[in-house]
Amino acid sequence: xxxxxxxxxxxxxxxxxxxxxxxxxxxxxxxxxxxxxxxxxxxxxxxxxxxxxxxxxxxxxxxxxxxxxxxxxxxxxxxxxxxxxxxxxxxxxxxxxxxxxxxxxxxxxxxxxxxxxxxxxxxxxxxxxxxxxxxxxxxxxxxxxxxxxxxxxxxxxxxxxxxxxxxxxxxxxxxxxxxxxxxxxxxxxxxxxxxxxxxx
Amino acid sequence: xxxxxxxxxxxxxxxxxxxxxxxxxxxxxxxxxxxxxxxxxxxxxxxxxxxxxxxxxxxxxxxxxxxxxxxxxxxxxxxxxxxxxxxxxxxxxxxxxxxxxxxxxxxxxxxxxxxxxxxxxxxxxxxxxxxxxxxxxxxxxxxxxxxxxxxxxxxxxxxxxxxxxxxxxxxxxxxxxxxxxxxxxxxxxxxxxxxxxxxx
Numbered sequence: 491x492x493x494x495x496x497x498x499x500x501x502x503x504x505x506x507x508x509x510x511x512x513x514x515x516x517x518x519x520x521x522x523x524x525x526x527x528x529x530x531x532x533x534x535x536x537x538x539x540x541x542x543x544x545x546x547x548x549x550x551x552x553x554x555x556x557x558x559x560x561x562x563x564x565x566x567x568x569x570x571x572x573x574x575x576x577x578x579x580x581x582x583x584x585x586x587x588x589x590x591x592x593x594x595x596x597x598x599x600x601x602x603x604x605x606x607x608x609x610x611x612x613x614x615x616x617x618x619x620x621x622x623x624x625x626x627x628x629x630x631x632x633x634x635x636x637x638x639x640x641x642x643x644x645x646x647x648x649x650x651x652x653x654x655x656x657x658x659x660x661x662x663x664x665x666x667x668x669x670x671x672x673x674x675x676x677x678x679x680x681x682x683x684x685x686x687x688x689x690x
Numbered sequence: 691x692x693x694x695x696x697x698x699x700x701x702x703x704x705x706x707x708x709x710x711x712x713x714x715x716x717x718x719x720x721x722x723x724x725x726x727x728x729x730x731x732x733x734x735x736x737x738x739x740x741x742x743x744x745x746x747x748x749x750x751x752x753x754x755x756x757x758x759x760x761x762x763x764x765x766x767x768x769x770x771x772x773x774x775x776x777x778x779x780x781x782x783x784x785x786x787x788x789x790x791x792x793x794x795x796x797x798x799x800x801x802x803x804x805x806x807x808x809x810x811x812x813x814x815x816x817x818x819x820x821x822x823x824x825x826x827x828x829x830x831x832x833x834x835x836x837x838x839x840x841x842x843x844x845x846x847x848x849x850x851x852x853x854x855x856x857x858x859x860x861x862x863x864x865x866x867x868x869x870x871x872x873x874x875x876x877x878x879x880x881x882x883x884x885x886x887x888x889x890x
Contacts, residue, residue, distance in 0.1 A: 601821055604804040618885035620841035621801055623821060641820035643843035648887045685818035687848045 491518030491675040494570035496561070496578040497525050501532025502660065503576035503597060503667050508539050510668030517675035522568040524561055526580055542568065548580070558586040565590075572674055574667065575629065579608070584631045592637070592681060594629040595674070597667050599659045601625060601641055606634035611656045620646050622655065624663045626670040628686075637684045639670045691718030691875040694770035696761070696778040697725055701732025702860060703776035703797060703867050708739050710868030717875035722768040724761055726780055742768065748780070758786040765790075772874055774867070775829065779808070784831045792837070792881060794829040795874070797867050799859045801825060801841055806834035811856045820846050822855065824863045826870040828886075837884045839870045 493511075495504050504523060510516045523536035528545045536543035544564055551557040557580075565573060575582070575596040587594065600610035602625040607613070614622040623643040630636035642662040646655060673679050673688060680687040693711075695704050704723060710716045723736035728745045736743035744764055751757040757780075765773060775782070775796040787794065800810035802825040807813070814822040823843040830836035842862040846855060873879050873888060880887045 601801060601804065601819070603817060603819075604801065616884075617803060618838050618883075619801070619803075620838055621823060621843050623843070638818050638820055643821045643823070648885075683818075684816075685848075 491516075491572060491671075492521035492568060492570045493518050493671060494565045494568060494573045495520055495523045495532075495536075495576050496573065497523065497532035497576045498527050498530055498579040499532065499577040501530065501535045501576065503574075503663055504532050505535050506664035507574060507576070507668055507671060508535070508541065510672070516668050516672040518572070518671060521570055522564065524564060526557075526578070532576070554580070554583045555585050558583045562586060562589050572671065574671060576667070581633065582629060587629060587631050592628045595626055595639065595667075595670060596629050596634070596636070597663050598625045598627065598634050599656060599663070601643065602627060602634055602638060611659065612652050614646065615650060615652055615655060622646050622659065624659050624666060626666050628681075637681060637686050639673070639679060639686045639688075640666050642666050691716075691772060691871075692721035692768060692770045693718050693772055693774055693871060694765045694768060695720055695723045695732075695736075695774045695776050697723065697732035697776045698727050698730055698779040699732065699777040701730065701735045701776065703774075703863055704732050705735050706864035707774060707776070707868055707871060708735070708741070710872070716868050716872040718772070718871060721770055722764065724764060726757075726778070732776070754780070754783045755785050758783045762786060762789050772871065774871060776867070781833065782829060787829060787831050792828045795826055795839065795867075795870060796829050796834070796836075797863050798825045798827065798834050799856060799863070801843065802827060802834055802838060811859065812852050814846065815850060815852055815855060822846050822859065824859050824866060826866050828881075837881060837886050839873070839879060839886045839888075840866050842866050 497504050511519050523543045525533050533543040573594040601623040605613040625641045626639045628636040644659050678689045711719050720741050723743045725733050733743040773794040801823040805813040825841045826839045828836040844859050878889045
């Protein structure tokens with residue numbers, strides 16, 4: 491299975507996915523990495539592994555749909571079958587979602603539906619929860635609202651900062667995201683309404 | 691510490707609290723049990739342990755505030771210092787909350803702020819989460835919005851029904867609620883804004 495990864499930042503989830511592919515823990519390979527930020531370290535991580543890495547400059551496109559059109563064209567060029575958003579800071583357009591229905595995954599650093607949006611870790615801390623975690627889900631047209639594939643719980647400690655909590659959540663992410671991609675690659679995820687049934 | 695328990699149903703959390711008190715796992719005792727339903731089995735459970743059990747009929751009061759006034763009078767009669775809602779199906783009034791500020795606890799069968807309200811288990815299943823759990827929190831004037839004292843995560847299985855999931859959550863509740871009451875009795879819970887810091 492050809493995986494396309496979209497990332498805006500340092501790409502630690504991308505790293506975990508690439509390494510899991512190398513170890514045979516995902517029945518697939520990363521075919522292309524796309525970033526909306528030229529300086530994203532994710533691009534360097536991909537290049538280091540010999541994986542095509544493309545900076546797609548948002549300034550070159552008149553709106554989100556046009557940008558996503560270019561991204562989809564690139565993904566198609568590399569025959570991508572599943573798209574993994576890994577710290578991709580742009581909301582994908584309904585057009586993008588329709589092009590890859592239930593074939594775009596995202597990872598979120600909270601137990602959705604709690605604390606959606608860009609500050610999941612900070613929001614959980616501010617609320618005062620004692621348990622948070624991370625969620626791998628299919629992307630639909632809403633913000634972090636798609637069907638949940640896998641979740642892992644992480645204890646929140648009283649002396650946690652956003653950094654220390656995020657670090658503990660990241661550890662679970664690096665385990666969870668490859669697992670979700672492998673389940674998908676092996677056809678083990680069945681959607682029933684908005685529930686994902688895992689056939690293992 | 692004198693604990694007052696309010697319950698509408700079978701009272702399994704009440705049972706767990708009473709037994710934990712007997713074993714010395716809570717630095718307190720159940721001083722009185724109040725129910726808004728005459729046939730609540732919770733009343734029988736209390737009577738069996740020799741604990742005063744009162745049915746307070748909502749029909750005898752013109753509104754929620756009047757009802758809560760009678761409940762507070764009863765609690766004061768038994769010198770109750772902390773109120774534990776245990777399957778109590780009435781929303782307590784702002785008056786009640788003001789009479790026991792951060793001294794009323796509730797247990798909820800989901801990881802708040804996800805799935806508040808009366809169908810936490812069913813709502814979590816319908817959403818398709820992979821992790822749910824339970825929450826002990828202080829009661830404020832909102833619906834399940836008060837500061838969180840303790841939470842425990844519970845795995846949601848693909849073949850779970852509301853019953854099977856609720857059963858697994860209940861097990862955690864019977865451990866969590868006595869622990870929260872004991873922490874409170876021993877003065878180990880410190881509120882910082884809406885975060886509960888546990889000093890253990």
